[in-house]
Amino acid sequence: MKKHIYICLALLSISISQAQNSLKNIDLRTTDVKPTKVDKLDTESYLIDFGKAFFGTVQLSSTRGQVDSLVIHLGEKLNDENRIDRDPGGTIRYQKVVLKNLPANQKIKVKLTPDKRNSTGAAILLPDSIGVVMPFRYCEIENLKIPFKELSIHQRALHNKFNDNASSFSSSNKILDSIWQLCKHTIKATSFTGLYVDGDRERIPYEADAYINQLSHYSVDSLYNMARRTNAYFIENPTWPTEWLLHTVPMFYTDYMYTGDLKTLQDHYENLKLKTLMDLEREDGLISSSSPHLNKELIEKLGFKKPDTKIKDIIDWPPAQKDTGWKLATAEGERDGYEIVPVNTVVNSFYYYNLKLMAEIAGFLDKNEDAILFKKKANTVKETINTKLFNKEKGYYIDGEGSAHSSLHANMMPLAFGLVPKEHITSVTDFIKTRGMACSVYGAQYLLEGLYKSGEAQYALDLITETKGDRTWWNMIQVGATMTMEAWDVKYKPNADWNHAWGTPPLNITTRHMWGIKPKAPGFKVAEIQPQLANLTYSNIKVPTKHGAIIANFKKDKNNRHYNIEIPDNMSAEFTVPPNNLKGRHNGKKIKPSQKIIILKSGVHSIDLKQ
Template sequence: MKKQLYLLFLLACVLNINAQNNIEQVALKTSLVKPQKITKIKEGHYLIDFGRAFFGTVQIKAKNTQNDPISFHLGEKLENPNKIDRNPGGTIRYRNATVDTLTEGQLTTVKLVPYKRNTTGAAILMPDNIGAIIPFRYCEIENLKIPIDAIEIWQKAIHYKFNDDASYFSSSNAILDSIWNLCKHTIKATSFTGYYVDGDRERIPYEADAYINQLSHYSVDNEYTMARRTNDYFMNNPTWPTEWLLHTVLMFHLDYMYTGDLEPLKKHYENLKLKTLMELERADGLISSKSPKLNKAFISKLGFKNPNTKIKDIIDWPPAQKDTGWKLATEEGERDGYEIVDTNTAVNAFYYYNLKLMAEIAGFLDKKEDATLFQNKAAITKKTINEKFLDKSKGFYIDGEGSSNSSLHGNMLPLAFDLVPEKYVKTVTSFIKSRGMACSVYGSQYLLEGLFKNNEALYGSELITNTKGDRNWWNMIKIGSTMALEAWDMKYKPNADWNHAWGTAPLNIVTRYMWGIKPKTPGFKIAEIKPQLGELTFSKIKVPTLNGMIYAEYETGKKKEAIYKIELPNTMEAEFILPDATCKVMLNDKKIKSNKTSFTLKGGKNIIKLKY
């Protein structure tokens, strides 16, 4: 009963978002994917493997006519090597359909029955000319009376425009390569609505999902309209978790850094100020979703259609067993036992980061008074967080005001958002490392960011490539998915799906932190390249930008030598930050002064040799 009430509450929250108002019509692409393998099970019964899951259906062209009905089974998961799982559990997809006849020379598309939940209410609807689609990799055909060679069959994949050649990555670690490719495919395949949606269960944009999707998308393609469309959507269609709202500023700031286009910031500046939730701020600079200021009037100002919407702290997903009613593998859900108090560390870490980015946004827009205001607010909030939530006797953070508990989340978010005083970085990172991967696939984005930003790249890389147990990306591949899962495994979220772009943290972490390639100035006029490649002996990467592609290669030499070959677009410069300041450096056969920790790369080819 508790689970049912909880699900009804969630449904009520999302249905108040009238998502089909002002939804832009999106031009989607169709790719026809040929089978990778066809297995004959028995006469007239075949299993077809298309290699990877896409959202779509099946299209057939017959050389001969068959008037008898044919049964088609489409699914993401196998029950055994020769059978699609008809009851895969959670929101893993399976659909059965019948085609009455195949006519010689005629294209036939298998018509699927839509799922009610992802085709009503707040869901982003597919265009009428596309119809119902599902994510699937496999197709079983039964009662095929004509020879299998007498039909051509394709996976009719629906997706937004995507340049497969805009990016690549390879390295000396085959596990890392496989995970990166899994994540890249996820970004393309989950673009099927033209918006960043949560996955197939709901097909609803959520800010936290969308931000990680955007980070990963911008790392593999210089196509920005899908993110722009999604960002615009959130202005009038926010979602109810406190931390989700606090991702809005992050998305707009990221877009400006990659595109250099001020128009979205100008257009939505006042709304972005609202989305920081600074109107809830106390005198000491902290906010709380329990504040009396979070009233119906403010909820309406935030963009909610229903002023009775309950804004609630979530702190990772899924929440605890007591909140969901699900029988979870860990009773605390993915929270690592985080104690949600009224004024807590996680929410205020997000709030601080919003203030910090809003100061930059105000500066970009030449709003000097606002820039100063946000800088001052950020300084006060940072000071209060470290005075009230940093347990200096232990050297790490508690979960919030009145709590004595410390969790991964209460520490990884301050670390990721640059809140931790230098004196306590070591003790905070030590605590974080003691918790392992005690967060969800969503939370891992901030865990990994914090580690890579604070000289823990080796441990961060180990988390990404870990193959032991099931709380890792290798488990997603091992159980048979070709896209990132919503959760580490079904036992951690019983209604999870196999197509969630918020699980693609390794992709953007590899690009933005392991290779360290990201914009230093808006529009990527100047790039930053700060490699932290750890134990890799070689690697290649291609990173798309608004100004062209960045190509980079790395290999270790025999005599404690590392060589980087970096090619920049002619209109771009880059700051190359040394991974080790103690090494001797040659740039294009010229010695770099030993006291430098960084230097400038010009457009064109650059060869950097480091000797240790």
């Protein structure tokens, strides 16, 4: 893994000045966070808990001076003795700072030592005026000679502009509520560079990380500039592996659907066509990084500054890590035994999705010939995948051409992207349900999407709220993380950090699939609301749009389901009536049993349904 990461970093090749230019017009804010708890450890030592981890530093002042040195420890994790863990493992952060003295009545901002990995090369750099920040929740003070009550201490939290009140969620499942809050805080706390970065270890934007970050950010705030800056960054600074590149088109498409602003699609249309990787297409429509067309010229067109002629050897780094030499909990890492072959199911599922979206994008831009071409290509790829990469005897997909192995990944991606024919959805979902959460935190995004799209809402909710085992979001909370982790546990990825926004699928899944609230027409002119609330007995949600918030409430009582939904001005919504509805009323008027869609205009709507 490390070798592959270093090669990828070399390929990024963005200069420090370029990174600094990416930070122009960014609205970074600093929030002073008070301690939520203070424990006296001994006569001269105290543990301060700020409640949640943020990127930043500590600021303190005292009404009484101290001439002796003061020792400050900052960290994300506690050890078993209720002290900050000095050796937390992975890329979980800890740092020690010694203050020579503590002058009276002066604000002292603790100066931190930068980490070489995330402050050089391709890392997104912060302005010098901000200084060095690190993620931490706890502060431990040693050798304090003066009474603690003389101190004023704050966590100086750095984050991009964020509207905490733009969104909310609650439900009858308190585990779900806790996980949603964990994810929402992650989106705010990881915004400290003004771009979507992978986490603190590298602080580099990667397309796959950024896409999940974008979906979750758009689910809790209607400020879109951060995503748009990140999207623009990827035009000139793409990353490997193959499927990372194939997230570019979905990011630009999502932005248009939420904002309705065509300019970015117009400006980058030709580059988006390249990022589909259709230049690697074979006669049967499938693509492979082993294609002879993956040459220096194409790599340069894609935006790589220093193309490596041997890049095809590492380009297919599938939806979990390759074998790394690490001692992992499972030999195959997070890939469920996924067999890496030149023409594989995951990459071509992403390719199909790119073609499908490009057909829509071409239509938005009145490029009708291109729209027809992309639609035709998508149909060809779909047919080929279902002919060559589907095991008809077993009823589910193989990992790729020539493979006899079927992984969770090779099946959840076709399901998420709408590749599975109706007659095979049951057999594919049945296979998926035998695998559990056999994918990485990142892969969980597509597993959950596929399940909701195929009517498996209860199983999806059960996965999100699972409390047993360590491959759960609940485990992240239990081990002490207050941002989502890069991996389920360090034993699955020994260099994992505790601040990865790609771990937030439950946030955007709750909004976009559990409640089913997302834009149906560009710019949220028309929203779709398709609730699949499984066994929840009540739920309340507030979803931001550019026109204002959609506010929805749900309550179930025996066989009755009641929805109260408020639609902002200048938009409407299409409410999908859940299946098995026998009768109901919309604002007091009867709903026909055969009615599938209810049109909701601006205003408040009451929908009562009975099964």
